[in-house]
Amino acid sequence: MEYTIQKLGNLTGISTRTLRYYDEIDLLKPARKSSAGYRIYSQQEVDKLQHILFYRELGLELEQIKTIVNDSDFDYAEALEEHRKKLIAKRMQLDLLITNVEKTISAKKGESTMADKEKFEGFKQKLVDDNEQQYGSEIRSEYGDELVDQSNAKMLNMSEEQYQEFTRLEQRVLASLADAVKTGDPSSDAAQQTADLHRQWLGFTWPSYSKEAHKGLAEMYVADERFAAYYDKAHPGAAQFLRDAIVIYTQQE
């Protein structure tokens, strides 16, 4: 079966302009051209187009897609993982935006008592600061821990001390965990202390404590490899160990 450009367009829901563009950038070339210069596509191109659309659906850039569909021995996995990171970074930026917009809205609505000018100045300053922070972290790496930490701090709207307290506590959890894991016993005092620190740490971000939630989170620590990696950084097997300790901890009392 052969298709003219419009036939193919109707089949796939892609505009003829787009198909011509894909031809132009060497992403998808027709099988041949008719004597009058018409583009003729065959089944192979239909299949290839489906591949292309698949990746386009995932938000990849056409240049990347070109590489993927042309190089048969391309590392899809890595490309996708890379792409995922980019998307997540984007989402974090969006989150920042949304928060700022919401702040602005509520400030505009709520505190008309405040001198408008003054308010504005405050916002301006804040945004400038935000900007610098963001910019700085962008330079550091694509989206390193810093950005995450900073946006967290900002978002949490914690006071600075609180935030430091929070991160300190996190460090203490890690340190304590590294220590406890050496005992090899999740029911040991050291391990149970770690679990308790972990509970306190949770208190910063969760409004309430429940054993079930705590245990649920612990399960996630082993189920999700990214989480696991975070804790295993402290010591190999630490995520598993922490899970066990928390399970015991939540069964207590």
Added chain:
Amino acid sequence: MEYTIQKLGNLTGISTRTLRYYDEIDLLKPARKSSAGYRIYSQQEVDKLQHILFYRELGLELEQIKTIVNDSDFDYAEALEEHRKKLIAKRMQLDLLITNVEKTISAKKGESTMADKEKFEGFKQKLVDDNEQQYGSEIRSEYGDELVDQSNAKMLNMSEEQYQEFTRLEQRVLASLADAVKTGDPSSDAAQQTADLHRQWLGFTWPSYSKEAHKGLAEMYVADERFAAYYDKAHPGAAQFLRDAIVIYTQQE
């Protein structure tokens, strides 16, 4: 104080090209031009630029900003609210994208037993369906339940990023609550929106949603002083208010 283009650029961190561009599109014109044709900006323009940058920071398009800063009697609130909705819609699209990418990654890793072709076909179909759903729901309303549910589904396998997402959502609940409580009306849109955010937030830690459980938790918010203290931090009486809002929310429909 008067500024040449570069002076102004250094003052505000904006490139001269950008300033020239803003002149070109009539967003920010210099106060006057020197005899040699140099752009001269005065204090007024500095202030206006700050306004512009403020809105730009919020992700508004320059055309919109032009309207806002030129029409003195413009409805900021509505424009911002509109913008917020757009951002949220974008974020949900991003969430879907991320989900799809993750699905693809895990499928590639996990089920290499499946014939590649077959797998692909499935995905294609799935993506098409997703697409239609997405498109459909976008038409139905700005962001219908489907999208919310879909993004919820993803959250159930919480990863590290998702955990951060979770904490951010929590902050949004608080911000929204602080805003809503000022209306004094638990049935107001703002209050109901807060309740809805709260529901979404629950989705992170509860395997399934039920109105009863939701309402039960709300009751606890006033019964237990620790809960109350947490929410009252946002605004005195906020816990009570949130309870009332959730009760109304769960009675809906």
Added chain:
DNA sequence: GCTTGACCTTGACGCTACGTCAAGGTATAT
């Protein structure tokens, strides 16, 4: 064989918000 209408071609501008030369004039200090 001619007309009509549907389909095809290439070419080029438009969109967003600038970055980045390029070619040439201006201000200031030495």
Added chain:
DNA sequence: ATATACCTTGACGTAGCGTCAAGGTCAAGC
């Protein structure tokens, strides 16, 4: 006078097409 820093306008490039525009081709009906 010269070096240097600064200014101007003009124009191309970015991603992924949408949207004319001007003109050639094909099948069908007369």
